[in-house]
Amino acid sequence: MGLSSNYRNGQAIKITSRVLQEPVRYSFKQKIDLLGFYFYLPLYPEVNYGDAISVKGKVKNGELINTELISISSGNNFLFGFRKKIIAFYRKTLPEPHASLVAGITLGSKSQIPEKFWEDLKKSGVIHVVVASGMNVTFVAGFLINLLTVFLSRKKALIFAILGIWLYVAISGFEAPLIRAGIMITFAFWAQGAGRLSFSWRVLLITALIMLIYDPSWTFDIGFILSFVATASLMLFQKRVNNYLKFVPSFLKEGLSTSIAAQIGVAPILFVTFGQFNILSPAVNMLILWTIPPIMILGAMGGILGLIFPFLGRLILYLSYPLTWWFNLCVSGSTSL
Numbered sequence: 001m002g003l004s005s006n007y008r009n010g011q012a013i014k015i016t017s018r019v020l021q022e023p024v025r026y027s028f029k030q031k032i033d034l035l036g037f038y039f040y041l042p043l044y045p046e047v048n049y050g051d052a053i054s055v056k057g058k059v060k061n062g063e064l065i066n067t068e069l070i071s072i073s074s075g076n077n078f079l080f081g082f083r084k085k086i087i088a089f090y091r092k093t094l095p096e097p098h099a100s101l102v103a104g105i106t107l108g109s110k111s112q113i114p115e116k117f118w119e120d121l122k123k124s125g126v127i128h129v130v131v132a133s134g135m136n137v138t139f140v141a142g143f144l145i146n147l148l149t150v151f152l153s154r155k156k157a158l159i160f161a162i163l164g165i166w167l168y169v170a171i172s173g174f175e176a177p178l179i180r181a182g183i184m185i186t187f188a189f190w191a192q193g194a195g196r197l198s199f200s201w202r203v204l205l206i207t208a209l210i211m212l213i214y215d216p217s218w219t220f221d222i223g224f225i226l227s228f229v230a231t232a233s234l235m236l237f238q239k240r241v242n243n244y245l246k247f248v249p250s251f252l253k254e255g256l257s258t259s260i261a262a263q264i265g266v267a268p269i270l271f272v273t274f275g276q277f278n279i280l281s282p283a284v285n286m287l288i289l290w291t292i293p294p295i296m297i298l299g300a301m302g303g304i305l306g307l308i309f310p311f312l313g314r315l316i317l318y319l320s321y322p323l324t325w326w327f328n329l330c331v332s333g334s335t336s337l
Helices: 078-093 100-109 115-124 133-148 154-172 178-194 198-214 216-220 222-243 248-272 281-308 309-320 321-336
Strands: 012-018 028-035 037-042 050-059 063-073
Touching: 012 063, 028 050, 050 281, 063 222, 078 100, 078 154, 078 281, 100 216, 115 133, 115 321, 133 154, 133 178, 133 281, 154 178, 154 216, 178 198, 198 216, 198 222, 222 248, 281 309, 281 321
Parallel strands: 037 063
Antiparallel strands: 012 050, 028 037, 050 063
C-alpha cells in the first residue's frame, strides 16, 4: 500500500521494500516507484524489477528527493529470474530498438528502451502498447481461454485462464493498468463461470474501489487515471465509432476504432497534463495495433523456447523482425512530420 500520504513534506524517511514496478532508465539516472513514492537514483548500480532495496530521502509531494541507496539485493524469486533470462535472450538475439520493443510488448519491460525511441513513442501516442497495459492482459486472457477450451470444459478453462492472467501480471510487473485489467477480467470470467451476466460499469467501479482501498495514492497516479478513463471511453464510444468506419478494411477497423474511442477520453487529460497531443495518434495506432498480437506470440514462444533451445528461439524471434521494423517505421515517421 502506498505510504506517501502518511508523511509530511520535508520529512526524512527510510523505506525498504521489493521493487514491483520496473524502473525507467535514462542516460544518467533511473526512476523507481516504491510504496507510493517515486525517486531517482544514479544509473549504477542498476535496480531491477524484483530487487529488494533500502533507500532514504526527504518527502516532497509524493517524491523522495536527495535520495540515497542504502542497500540492494537481487530478487531470487523464480519468476523474477525467469523474466530476466528471457529479456536477456531478446537483447542477445535482436538489435535495438527491436529487442526492447519485443520485451516491452511481451513483458512490459521498459527499463532499457533507447531514450530517443522512448520519446518517439510518447510523441506518437503509442507508448501504451510498449509498456505492459490492459490491452496486453486482455490479449493474454483471450489467447488462454481459446487454447484451454480445446482441452478442458469451459468452467475449468476459466479457472486456469484466471491463474494464467495473474501469473502474467506477476511476471510483467504489478502496475496499475495491469492490475486493473486483471481484476476486471477475473470478475468477468467469474461471472461467466457462475452463469451470471457481467455488467461492465459495475465491474469497472468495483475494480476502482478495490485498487484504491489497496493503494489510495493511485487516486493521483496519472497511469491509473488514464487506464480507467480509456476503459470507460471505450465502453461508451467504441461501438458508435465502429458504425462510422464501415468503409475501413476489417483488419484495420478494430485498431482504429479502439484508438479513436480511447482518445476521446484521454486526449484532454494528456493535453492538460503534458501540454501535447499528437493528432496523428489514431492513425499511427491503426497502423501498428495489428502487429501487437503476433509480436506477443512470437516474443513469448521465442523467449521461452530460447532458454531451452537457443537456436530455435532465435529463429522464432527473427520472425518478429519485420513486424518490429514496421512498428518502428510508423512511429519514427509520425514524429518526423
